[in-house]
Amino acid sequence: MIFLLDKLPTFSETFISDIIDAISKSEKVMLASMESGIQASRFSDQLIIDKFCYPSIKKKVSLIVKRPFHFLMTLNEYLKVKGKEEEVAYWFALNLTLFKSMRAAKYVHVEFAHKAAYAAYMLHKMLGTKYTITVHGFDLRAPLFSTPKVLGKAKVIFCPSDFHRRRVIEISSKSNTQISYLGVDTKLFSPEKNKCATTSCRFIHVGRFHPIKNHQLLLEAFCQVAKTEGVDVSLTLVGDGEEMQKCIEYVSSQKLEDKIHFVGQKTPADIRKLYRQHDVFVLTSKHEGLSIAATEAASCGLAIVTTDVGGMRELVQDEENGIITSQADCIYQLSHALKRMIEDADLRRAMGERSREIVLSKFDFQKNLQDKTQVWNEINGN
Known part of the structure; x- marks a missing residue:
């Protein structure tokens, strides 16, 4: 199996690394990436290529000379290219045809419907290679010019939520979609045994400090x-x-340093420990697909407070395992939700238990990976 990637997984994209590691246990997995990443050495034995820069004229001529048939058969597609991303991806695909392992592959898989997905589309044109895509977030919020036809030619598009599936269909109604929650390792992300009851309420938020995550809303409501x-x-x-x-x-400025703690970036193991030390996970994003961090927290038995974004309603059942606030008048609604969690220990404990049940039923990583593997086996003719 070959994964085509815009870039090798970064520290914050452990879900991609987890998928690659899990599949590698049963079959050989090769990686072709358009950009290197901080974990390049980790995948050194699996790399076909880990970086493909925008080619010079000399490099382009060299590729054409080596692969004249593939270039000529896709020249019409190349002339339709509308963006720099697609142009780099086109030459990336042509370069990949030089590799025996790529020519022998019956199918490839792509994470994110972005540059590497266009490369998969071009490989389909050049070699007849079938491809599947897992969509995520930004690739659907700001699709490339080529995204509709790329989605339309994919054998299957795995959607981490029904929210993603609906967005894919809006972009390309011809797409063959399948909901496949990313999931978490429910054995690793598990509740603390014999957790002591306490009157204090401990909230946690996990995510990069970026305007889209809307930390300001969270801080104002919490204060x-x-x-x-x-x-x-x-x-x-x-x-x-x-x-x-x-x-x-x-x-x-609010003189609340004793109650609000900035702990920086943490390893997955450290984050698991932190989840078990807290009671409620809070998500205040302006845009979100279906938060992996929130799913991990729910698996650890935390109640969830979230804004009504993306596919979060597929994880959070309002008033069952958490509270969903709208984005209208949200400071009032969010502060009210936080106050309810603070005042009612039984409520947050019951919601946390329900969170764990929901994750076990819908978001178990191994079960969801088996469903994907079955699709890949069918494509591969096994």
Whole structure:
């Protein structure tokens, strides 16, 4: 099996690494990436290529000389290219035809319907290679010019939620979609055994400090409830990014450094420990597909408070395992939801137990990977 990637998985894309590692246990997996990544050495034995820069004229001529038939048969497609991303992906695909392993492949899989997906489409044109795609988030919010036809020619498009599936169909109604939740390892992400009951309420947020994650909303709402006399509450913020310093300064201005803790980027093992030390996961994103961090937290038995974005309703059942707030008048709604969690320990505990049940039934990584593997085996003729 060959994975085509825009770039090798970064630290924050452990879900892609997990899929590659899991599949590698039963079959040989090769990787072809358009950009290198911080984990390049980790996949050194699996790489066909780990970086493909925009080709010079000399490089383009060299590829044409080596693969004249494939170039001529797709010249019409190349002339239709509308963006730099597609042009690089075209030459990336032509370059891949030089590799025996690529020519022998019956199908490839792509994570994100972006540059590498266009390369898969071109390989389909050049070699007849079948391909599948897993869509995620930004690739559907800001699709490339080529995305509709790329989605339309894919054998299957795996959608991490029904929200993603509907968006794929909006972009390309001819697409063959299948909902396949990314899921989490429910054995690793599990609730703390014999967790001690406490009157304090511990909130946690995991995500990069970026405007799309809307930390300002979270901090404003939390500060409102945290200043209530007699309230025993804390908020832990995991991650780093461009908005972090501004958030630190805001907390300092509110004199709540003793209740709001910035812990920076953490390893997956550290994040699991943190989940088990907290009661409620809060997500305040302006845009989201279906948050992996929220799914991990739910698997660890946390109640969820979330804005009504993307596919979050497929994880959070309002008033059962969490509270969903709209984005209209959301500071009031969010602060009210946080206050309810603070005041009712039985509520947040019951919601946390329900979160675990929902993850076990719908978001187990191994079960969802088996469903994907079955599709790949059918494509491969096994």
